[in-house]
Amino acid sequence: MNKHLWQQKWVIGNWKMNGSLQENQQLVQKIHQNLENMDSVCIGIAPPTVYLSQIHNIVKETTHNHIHTCAQDVSRFDNKGAYTGEVSAQMLQDIGVNIVLIGHSERSLYFNEKNDIQRIKIENVLRTGLTPLLCVGESIKEREDGREKEAVAYQLSILKGLKTQYFAVAYEPVWAIGTGKVANKEQIADMHQFIYDEILSLTGNNANIRVLYGGSVNENNAAEIFSVPHVDGALVGGASLKYESFANIINAAQKA
Ligand code: PEP
Numbered sequence: 001m002n003k004h005l006w007q008q009k010w011v012i013g014n015w016k017m018n019g020s021l022q023e024n025q026q027l028v029q030k031i032h033q034n035l036e037n038m039d040s041v042c043i044g045i046a047p048p049t050v051y052l053s054q055i056h057n058i059v060k061e062t063t064h065n066h067i068h069t070c071a072q073d074v075s076r077f078d079n080k081g082a083y084t085g086e087v088s089a090q091m092l093q094d095i096g097v098n099i100v101l102i103g104h105s106e107r108s109l110y111f112n113e114k115n116d117i118q119r120i121k122i123e124n125v126l127r128t129g130l131t132p133l134l135c136v137g138e139s140i141k142e143r144e145d146g147r148e149k150e151a152v153a154y155q156l157s158i159l160k161g162l163k164t165q166y167f168a169v170a171y172e173p174v175w176a177i178g179t180g181k182v183a184n185k186e187q188i189a190d191m192h193q194f195i196y197d198e199i200l201s202l203t204g205n206n207a208n209i210r211v212l213y214g215g216s217v218n219e220n221n222a223a224e225i226f227s228v229p230h231v232d233g234a235l236v237g238g239a240s241l242k243y244e245s246f247a248n249i250i251n252a253a254q255k256a
Pocket residue numbers: 014016172176177178179180214215216217235236237238239
């Protein structure tokens with residue numbers, strides 16, 4: 001990815017297990033045609049794996065080259081082999097993927113993916129020259145117990161010793177994902193500052209950092225969230241499935 005993207009706001013749509021060939025074509029075509037001039041925003045679309053090539057074929061025609069194809073996950077196994085159902089980082093790179101989500105809380109909840117597996121996945125992604133986007137965030141119990149920073153620090157600890165100077169993290173409090181409950185400005189500011197400090201202390205002062213907020217971001221709250229210090233963009237779930245709401249969030253990022 002171009003170096004200047006590390007100074008931009010990122011807006012990444014995580015479609016989760018949604019979409020169809022026809023719906024995707026309409027939505028991405030509209031984004032592609034109407035958001036060409038959003039050149040201070042790094043836009044990403046993370047569809048289900050089967051649709052990655054479809055999305056890439058639409059966005060690769062973009063003249064400003066700022067709409068990125070993102071994968072929601074990657075195999076912990078490298079290259080090729082007898083791993084039925086798996087898709088490697090090399091395969092994602094082969095079809096034009098730029099960014100790979102690692103450690104989304106739904107992967108942790110339903111597939112029991114924890115730090116050890118996430119670390120292997122990040123290393124595989126970096127080895128292929130793609131950009132990992134590590135998702136971190138505390139549970140409601142951890143926040144109620146006042147252990148939210150401890151939880152996030154533990155998740156971030158896998159960044160230590162990686163062979164890169166580029167670190168993209170999405171702070172997604174688990175209690176805010178898909179619930180309509182957004183963390184407040186103070187909570188976001190406090191955690192984003194903490195994540196910046198942690199990354200710098202784990203990886204050194206040369207780190208290029210993007211910290212996105214995720215958790216019930218929508219067209220009505222995006223501008224306020226983008227005004228919080230150290231918020232470098234958003235990872236958007238539900239609101240990325242409709243053109244109007246996703247476009248309005250991207251517009252808010254462009255103006256921020
Ligand atoms: C997500 O899936 O990463 C997410 C933040 O979802 P939502 O925006 O729907 O809360």
